[in-house]
Amino acid sequence: MEIIRYAELKAQPWRNGGGVTRELARHPEAVSPRDSWDWRVSIAEVSKAGGFSAFPGMERVLTVIDGDLLLLNVDRAEHPLEKYRPFRFSGDADSAGALPTGDIRDLNVITRNGAFKGYTSIIELSKKRAHPVFAGQWGILLQGQAAVSPGSAGGSAAPVELNRYDAVVGSDTATPEILGRGFLAVVSIDRVSDG
Known part of the structure; x- marks a missing residue:
């Protein structure tokens, strides 16, 4: 993670x-x-x-x-x-x-x-339902308090506290999951296909 x-x-x-x-x-x-x-x-x-x-x-x-x-x-x-x-x-x-x-x-x-297309979404975090961050994405804590854990595939690692503007790099293997209260920017960058 x-x-x-x-x-x-x-x-x-x-x-x-x-x-x-x-x-x-x-x-x-x-x-x-x-x-x-x-x-x-x-x-x-x-x-x-x-x-x-x-x-x-x-x-x-x-x-x-x-x-x-x-x-x-x-x-x-x-x-x-x-x-x-x-x-x-x-x-x-x-x-x-x-x-x-x-x-x-x-x-x-x-x-x-x-070559690439970028997207930004702003979401409200929840303390009950974790928000996953997939490969090709970054989750950036904009406001509030949150912690990230490596998801179910990542074992039982303890959640890590995030500070304002910290970014979590997405992954499809041990997909990071963010829980908390506040707002998160989710940035996605997609490769543009040739056809």
Whole structure:
């Protein structure tokens, strides 16, 4: 069972000084130039209004996960993004954000067009019914208290407490299961089939 601890992720400052990004996962992992990966999951802290980086040939799903509102301008059309409402747009688009209610934090899922498709769902956790996280998924604790266990195939391992923004990496063998109270983002990245 793999847990990505948010507190251990390195903050990467934006070039325009408007915020920082912490990368949860990307594929392939070993590449260093920004544009050579096929998908990336990250959390950004946005502290200043301004332009967003372009990601040519990519598609983005952005979800406000902390703070009230991001006014996202995409190709001169304004989109008010409220907390926990995923929004999909082209990485090629000219995009900028305004912060009418203060700083926000957002979850970004960026995928290469024609190769992968990303999805973000926000679910309310239950203390009675565990939420499984399958291969190709990440479960990110957004709010509340939760613990993860390796599921029935993983034996009798004790549940592990999650902190805010920790991510559980999905698996189909010992499928992690999350129990608790609060909200979880479930990110799925699917390979686009050729035909």
